[in-house]
Amino acid sequence: MMSKKKLATVWLGGCSGCHMSLLDIDERILDVVKLADIVKSPIVDGKEMPEVDIALVEGSVTSDEHFREILHIRKQAKTLIAFGDCAVMTNVTGMRNYFPLKEVIDTAYVNAVSNDAEGELPNHPCLLKLNDKVVPLQEVVTVDFVIPGCPPDADTIFYVLFELLNDRLPDLSKVKKLKYG
Amino acid sequence: MDKRKIMISPVTRIEGHANITIELDDKGNVSDALFHVNEFRGFEKFCEGRMYTEMPTITPRICGICPTSHTLASVKACEMIQGIQPTYTANLLRRLMHIGQNLSSHALSFFHLSSPDFLLGYDSDPAKRNIIGIAEKFPDIALRGIRLRKFGQELSERITGKKIHIMGIVPGGMAYPLTEDNRKALLEWIPEAIETVQIGIGIIKKFMDDNEDMVQTFAPSATLYLGTVGPNGEHELYDGKLRFIDEHGNILQDQASPQQYLDFIAERSVNWSYLKYPYYKPFGFDKGFYRVGPLARLNVATKMRTPLAQAEFEIFKLLNDGKPVHGAFYYHYTRLIEALSDVEDAERILNDPQVTSLHIQHHGRWNYEEGIGSSEAPRGTLFHHYKTDETGKLLKVNLLIATGQNNPSMNRSVLEVAKQYVHGADIKEGMLNRVESTIRCYDPCLSCSTHAIGKMPMVVEVKDRNGAVIKRLERF
Ligand code: SF4
Numbered sequence: 001m002m003s004k005k006k007l008a009t010v011w012l013g014g015c016s017g018c019h020m021s022l023l024d025i026d027e028r029i030l031d032v033v034k035l036a037d038i039v040k041s042p043i044v045d046g047k048e049m050p051e052v053d054i055a056l057v058e059g060s061v062t063s064d065e066h067f068r069e070i071l072h073i074r075k076q077a078k079t080l081i082a083f084g085d086c087a088v089m090t091n092v093t094g095m096r097n098y099f100p101l102k103e104v105i106d107t108a109y110v111n112a113v114s115n116d117a118e119g120e121l122p123n124h125p126c127l128l129k130l131n132d133k134v135v136p137l138q139e140v141v142t143v144d145f146v147i148p149g150c151p152p153d154a155d156t157i158f159y160v161l162f163e164l165l166n167d168r169l170p171d172l173s174k175v176k177k178l179k180y181g
Numbered sequence: 182m183d184k185r186k187i188m189i190s191p192v193t194r195i196e197g198h199a200n201i202t203i204e205l206d207d208k209g210n211v212s213d214a215l216f217h218v219n220e221f222r223g224f225e226k227f228c229e230g231r232m233y234t235e236m237p238t239i240t241p242r243i244c245g246i247c248p249t250s251h252t253l254a255s256v257k258a259c260e261m262i263q264g265i266q267p268t269y270t271a272n273l274l275r276r277l278m279h280i281g282q283n284l285s286s287h288a289l290s291f292f293h294l295s296s297p298d299f300l301l302g303y304d305s306d307p308a309k310r311n312i313i314g315i316a317e318k319f320p321d322i323a324l325r326g327i328r329l330r331k332f333g334q335e336l337s338e339r340i341t342g343k344k345i346h347i348m349g350i351v352p353g354g355m356a357y358p359l360t361e362d363n364r365k366a367l368l369e370w371i372p373e374a375i376e377t378v379q380i381g382i383g384i385i386k387k388f389m390d391d392n393e394d395m396v397q398t399f400a401p402s403a404t405l406y407l408g409t410v411g412p413n414g415e416h417e418l419y420d421g422k423l424r425f426i427d428e429h430g431n432i433l434q435d436q437a438s439p440q441q442y443l444d445f446i447a448e449r450s451v452n453w454s455y456l457k458y459p460y461y462k463p464f465g466f467d468k469g470f471y472r473v474g475p476l477a478r479l480n481v482a483t484k485m486r487t488p489l490a491q492a493e494f495e496i497f498k499l500l501n502d503g504k505p506v507h508g509a510f511y512y513h514y515t516r517l518i519e520a521l522s523d524v525e526d527a528e529r530i531l532n533d534p535q536v537t538s539l540h541i542q543h544h545g546r547w548n549y550e551e552g553i554g555s556s557e558a559p560r561g562t563l564f565h566h567y568k569t570d571e572t573g574k575l576l577k578v579n580l581l582i583a584t585g586q587n588n589p590s591m592n593r594s595v596l597e598v599a600k601q602y603v604h605g606a607d608i609k610e611g612m613l614n615r616v617e618s619t620i621r622c623y624d625p626c627l628s629c630s631t632h633a634i635g636k637m638p639m640v641v642e643v644k645d646r647n648g649a650v651i652k653r654l655e656r657f
Binding site: 013014015016017018019020021023024026027029030033038062065091092093095096098099103104105107108109110112113114115116118119120121122123124126127128130150151154 | 215220324344452457
């Protein structure tokens with residue numbers, strides 16, 4: 001019998017939809033955990049991530065913390081997968097790149113019609129610092145594999161995971177619903 | 182004064198990272214707790230300049246767990262801009278999809294996330310305290326939970342072909358009808374789904390019986406409540422008017438139109454969180470805490486719309502003689518009562534002869550500059566507010582998100598639990614889980630994945646005022 005692999009799933013700047021689609025593999029999650037221990041999911045913040053065979057990373061790099069995290073994940077993961085459109089090409093998360101960061105922040109925390117006059121800007125030392133521009137994973141680290149989709153279809157996710165966990169290279173031309181969006 | 186701090190980082194996620202700081206006074210007692218939400222994506226700004234009709238497709242990407250609620254609030258704002266109404270059948274299909282999302286979200290929250298605490302115990306091995314641990318010990322329950330969530334997701338997939346970030350809800354109605362085959366396939370789920378929810382209710386009731394003290398003292402502070410109700414005060418998720426009640430159950434606002442939300446709700450940005458603090462405007466920031474979500478919806482509702490849920494609702498109402506129930510723990514119970522109502526309601530809709538009609542869309546065009554829409558997301562009332570120019574381009578977007586409205590109370594609940602379970606540097610691992618599970622009561626967005634498919638990592642550090650670590654507790 002093959003030794004059990006280690007799997008991590010990480011959430012950076014995304015909506016969690018990719019993780020929800022991972023859960024949409026439904027009962028097959030039990031097949032996955034037969035082959036791999038899920039050692040980290042979905043949070044790595046402030047924690048050392050153990051060495052893993054596969055890391056699925058959802059979302060774009062939007063802040064100082066994400067930047068540190070993705071570098072660390074790269075070091076720890078044998079196979080790093082850009083998981084979903086935000087990770088692959090920033091997608092909706094990157095739409096703020098068309099505007100200066102200050103305007104983006106002020107729109108929510110200063111100028112929103114529902115805001116009262118006594119608000120403060122979020123700037124506590126415990127909070128992450130937003131980068132000026134959102135970037136996809138491959139602008140920061142080498143990515144080994146991409147699964148496009150917003151979110152990727154659950155069957156595709158399962159296929160890719162299952163192949164990799166069985167030491168085979170997934171062939172994306174074989175999956176049915178492969179597309180951006 | 183020697184101020185010490187405990188950090189819980191990360192605790193869980195709400196549209197991103199979240200952590201907690203607990204501050205101790207010089208006697209080692211808890212003096213304050215701050216709940217930090219650590220993510221921001223900036224939808225309000227980057228939607229400016231886009232066509233309003235794009236919003237039902239863009240805004241679900243705010244949240245992968247309640248995308249359909251965003252689509253619905255958004256499409257209703259678009260319909261106000263066009264001055265049109267969806268067709269009867271479109272409303273049925275939207276309700277089905279919304280029920281589906283509510284059900285899958287509640288199933289996830291209960292079975293994947295929270296049931297490990299109830300079935301394995303708060304102090305059980307953290308490495309096993311998750312759905313995989315449940316699958317080992319109670320395989321039938323784990324499988325049922327997974328399948329209940331699957332049914333919820335299928336309610337969208339069988340109408341629009343997608344489970345998450347559905348595309349078929351458009352101003353005026355729906356882009357796709359429901360086929361007869363799909364209707365039948367969905368109906369087949371009903372008996373199993375009812376059974377599963379009832380098993381869940383059995384689990385939570387047994388836990389509440391066995392742990393009465395804990396349940397009753399678990400973050401029990403009173404707040405105001407907001408929820409959507411139908412014309413006769415009945416429980417409502419998709420379409421209705423707003424009702425605010427005070428902590429004694431007196432009605433503060435009834436049948437208020439969501440379009441007037443700015444009359445009732447204001448919010449304040451705080452420096453320690455990316456999540457703002459909304460409050461009931463007439464009472465002001467300090468007195469205007471209100472809560473939303475399943476507990477709030479059942480507290481404001483006069484009755485449920487379906488028989489089994491109504492019977493359970495009556496039992497719930499006995500908990501506090503018909504007055505609002507405040508303990509955060511009861512979120513779990515009310516979530517399951519809603520799930521019951523979801524399944525019953527799905528059956529009713531699927532049996533409506535009009536549900537497979539092809540009359541699914543009215544066509545409209547831009548007519549008005551402003552649109553406001555709301556819906557009840559699994560976690561509570563959600564508002565979308567758009568202003569456009571005369572070509573339909575968005576000039577201003579305001580989004581009031583469900584989880585935000587529970588933020589002040591989550592912060593206070595954490596403080597209450599911390600006060601109860603933290604004394605000086607003497608912190609037990611089970612305590613961490615209790616503080617965390619306070620947050621989990623509210624089911625803020627990605628608490629889900631946290632527990633769902635892995636282990637919740639957490640570091641608690643007790644530091645002195647100079648930042649030196651007095652005690653460190655870790656959990657992987
Ligand atoms: S790719 Fe889509 S589903 Fe995935 S995180 Fe981004 S917005 Fe969400």
